[in-house]
Amino acid sequence: MNATATEQPPVVVIGAGPAGLAAAAHLVDRGLEPLVLEAGAQAGAAVREWAHVRLFSTWGELTDPVAEKLLAPTGWTKPDTAAYPTGGDWAERYLQPLADVLGDKVRVGARVTGVSRAGRDRIVDADRETRPFTVHVQYADGREERILARAVLDASGTWAVPSPAGGDGLPALGERAAADRISYRVPDLKDPATRTRYVGKRTAVIGSGASAFTALASLADLAKSEDGDGTHATWILRRGISGSTFGGGTADQLPARGALGLAAKAAVDEGYADAVTGFRTQAIERDGERLVLVSEDGHRLDPVDEVIVLTGLRPDLSFLDELRLSLDERLQAPVELAPLIDPNQHSCGTVYPHGVKELSHPEEGVYLVGMKSYGRAPTFLALTGYEQVRSVVAAIAGDRESAERVELVLPETGVCGGAGLFDQAETGEATEGAADGGGCCAPAPALIQLGATPPAPSCGT
Known part of the structure; x- marks a missing residue:
């Protein structure tokens, strides 16, 4: 025209x-x-x-x-x-x-x-x-x-244009070469071919927003299925765990969004996923048929079969x-x-x-x-x-x-960092230096298992 x-x-x-x-x-x-x-x-x-x-x-x-x-x-x-x-x-x-x-x-x-x-x-x-x-x-x-x-x-x-796995906003070293084992989308585990890709496998999920919650919950459901033995997720966060990590929960004015965070927490609490905090990916290396994620400080995670990158x-x-x-x-x-x-x-x-x-x-x-x-x-x-x-x-x-004459009221939520943007572990407010990896709440990489009681805060409130 x-x-x-x-x-x-x-x-x-x-x-x-x-x-x-x-x-x-x-x-x-x-x-x-x-x-x-x-x-x-x-x-x-x-x-x-x-x-x-x-x-x-x-x-x-x-x-x-x-x-x-x-x-x-x-x-x-x-x-x-x-x-x-x-x-x-x-x-x-x-x-x-x-x-x-x-x-x-x-x-x-x-x-x-x-x-x-x-x-x-x-x-x-x-x-x-x-x-x-x-x-x-x-x-x-x-x-x-x-x-x-x-x-x-x-x-x-x-x-x-999905964001890459690299903690500096650029693709991690080896990320492009490992493209056959990396997805940037929430997997459809009802699709037979996709299910086969993840069932019985160890999968790293990188990200801290609603998409990461959805992927973790889906992988946990897969692990609970009749043929799901061996299915396990490693959840990789660039920041620490706090009460706000899993979103607003029952206080979220969008209840389904709050439920997503609670489902992700359940996946960790029930042992279907481990959470690794303070981990900024620098490299993705081949280890035979598997992948090893390496952080900026050289910390290496156990090998995984697949990586799902949901960093925004x-x-x-x-x-x-x-x-x-x-x-x-x-x-x-x-x-x-x-x-x-x-x-x-x-x-x-x-x-x-x-x-x-x-x-x-x-x-x-x-x-x-x-x-x-x-x-x-x-x-x-x-x-x-x-x-x-x-x-x-x-x-x-x-x-x-x-x-x-603009009128708009957005539902409140506890999901405030999203997409791995925050290093601040304890509140939705970023402290000076947090955006570039500094601040008191940027912990060293740590593998943790959540219980019914939230972990003590790593910074004062």
Whole structure:
């Protein structure tokens, strides 16, 4: 779709996931023309890759009200608002129907390879803000196209760029060479081939967030199964164990999220997993058919058969390189949003309402929304993305009053470090030096077994 001189270019939305499709629904509701470009073969392609994982949010927190209004004439019925869907449920019962309603406003197999101002690279000032955006697209069949856009909403998420095992944010030595034994996703142990890969094996799980909890709980269930003898997990944390390690538990306002942490704790307490704390992976070495993880201080763990790395996700910013973005140097999130979501400063329940103001850039008309807006920060919730796109679309439509009237209340949680970002063992607050491995709560690597009573804190409270 190339706009002619007489027609208004569309608003291009990158990604047909929850935030991208909600953005398109809001644009239609405002009388604006969206064009959603999805690299995958179907809407919700990234969500479908974790179709087996059950969300810790209910259906009541996973659908956008304006999208529901668009779906209503089709006979679509909202699922039970108190039920917890899997990723597959979310894709099939909400995302795909929404994409179907949007019709040819959604293109799949359309990968965005670059975004710029038409006729202007990032250096040129002259007449810049009067120029439309140009979006370069490569289709699955090899075709290429340049599409003009009046605004660009990047809702492409972070799923495609998992963080590596290395404790310094880079791949550990030998990590790439051991790729055949390393996964960066929560395994689907109901899949026969995947089950065979892990049953009866020793698996290292690196990470401290909800994904790591899910993997540990799944491996524990596998160990309890009839043919699960020998199945064992080694849980590797970059920080120490404390009362907050396993999340908010029964105090979590998202009960299913709290239950995940309790399931991970049970896996350790019941002997199906060991926890190794204060371990920052520097190398992954081959030992015959097995792998040995080595820490920065030379500590070597017992050999394992498989490694699951769940240390967080990162935004792909490569195709936005010709745009003038203002991003925080640590989180790679919009600079006005970063202080609100920085896990070095905030717990998950202290993110206050935000919208177009915090999501704007020097390049007017381009926005990172949804999970991508959080950069490397964890704890993003779908309802956050829905409120973001409501505010941004209102601004694009010229309704500043609505755009600035942002209302968002996030559930509180004890899961505040996430993705191995904290060294602080005792609280959700980072002490000076904790971010770079210092501070009083960065213990030496230790193999521990948890009992019913939490271990004594390693720092004063």
